[in-house]
Amino acid sequence: MADFILPSNANDLNFRHRLPDKRLAPWVQCLWSIGGSGHLAKQRTEKFYPDAGASLSIKLTSSLPDITLCFNKTTLIETLDTTAPCLGIRFKAAGIYCLLGFPPEAFTHTHHRLDNELEPLGLQGLMPVVERLYQLDSQQGLRLLETWLLHRLESQPPPNRRITSIVQAIGELKLPPQQLGATLGFTRRTLERKLKREVGVTPGQLVAYSRLNRARHGLLATTLPITEIALKCGYYDQAHFTHAFQSLAYETPAAYRKRKLSQIYKA
Structure with a gap:
């Protein structure tokens, strides 16, 4: 993440x-x-x-x-x-x-x-x-x-680090969750059940959250065009990026960048 x-x-x-x-x-x-x-x-x-x-x-x-x-x-x-x-x-x-x-x-x-x-x-x-x-x-x-x-x-038995490793691997966006599950010996359904039980969300939701966080950093820490940030974060194109970002963040990437940067420079 x-x-x-x-x-x-x-x-x-x-x-x-x-x-x-x-x-x-x-x-x-x-x-x-x-x-x-x-x-x-x-x-x-x-x-x-x-x-x-x-x-x-x-x-x-x-x-x-x-x-x-x-x-x-x-x-x-x-x-x-x-x-x-x-x-x-x-x-x-x-x-x-x-x-x-x-x-x-x-x-x-x-x-x-x-x-x-x-x-x-x-x-x-x-x-x-x-x-x-x-x-x-x-x-x-x-x-x-x-x-x-x-x-x-x-004071308790050591926590199981496997689920933490799975969450981190999904968040790094290196493999689709289905392929990641296969490399770990899980079927897609088993991976979904495990994440739902121990993390509370699906693999697809974790991917969406990770892309959103990466995009937020890209919008604030770089001057890259929005289209380039979209591709770097795994979105198909700018339209896909704008729709996915707005559905989670309740504002477009351009509006987010403008609002946050204005707050930073005002501070």
Whole structure:
């Protein structure tokens, strides 16, 4: 999958992120925070693009913490509110299943708010960590969340890395999923069932997400014409690229490039 792209309003949100310990890197993209002590509260709208990953977010409200799991299989348009500090963990595709044993089918909705169900959902030991977050600054809080993940990793049997390798191979777009499945000894149907159970999406969806992420990077990091980016990312032509990009991102590639670059230069 593509590298991490910062939110467009990172400075306004007091956004901070931390790359995970190398022991967590196969399953965790980053740990992040917004808001925090002394930060002027603001609201900003941001898009979050699909990659079959998941986010565990902890908003430290004055009464009780608001803990939410979000599964990124569609583009989400969210209003980010920094009235209260919020910290989170961004899992790669299959990461939350491999690391915490949380099955994607448990996401009956894109957002899953957690109240008193942390233990049954495989999030043992999280609540004492959350309670400590109130006494820490954002960087200390992210280190504490990372330590909790490491303790979980060390206290259970090693995660099966095979599904992670499959997801990575599909994301690299080197072989069609059918050919990849054959090289791994899977029929197409078996590969689809395995991914649906452990990742929550089909091989075709993973390919579409990977192409979208590659295209987003190409649109931001290069001045290449859109037609050339389309071909580099595996689309048949510019029309195919525009249709596929718009169906996932809710805007055309040209509109995406113009909007994001204007935000970057404005910042």
